[in-house]
Amino acid sequence: HRYGAKLYVAANILIKDQEIDRAVERITGWIKAGIDGLIVQDLGLYHILRKTFPTLEIHSSTQMFIHGPSGVKLLEEDGFDRIVLAPGGTPGG
Secondary structure (H helix, E strand, C coil): CHHHCCCEEEECCCCCHHHHHHHHHHHHHHHHHCCCEEEECCHHHHHHHHHHCCCCEEEECHHHCCCCHHHHHHHHHHCCCECCCCCCCCCCC
């Protein structure tokens, strides 16, 4: 956080059911260390994190492959704080 920079951790992976507890444990450690937010790919992990850490800033990853307005609307309604479009999409979808 030196010089006013924010720190976001990219969790650009899909989580298997048996990995969820460990992933949440690791993310909890990052939060305690002072991260400002997460960038996530896994929608299931997003829902767990949103329920567990309701004030955590969470951004969608480009690896969610959101290319147009319908995907943006879906994630916006789901409560993502920022939606990052996948490279190669067409504006206006």
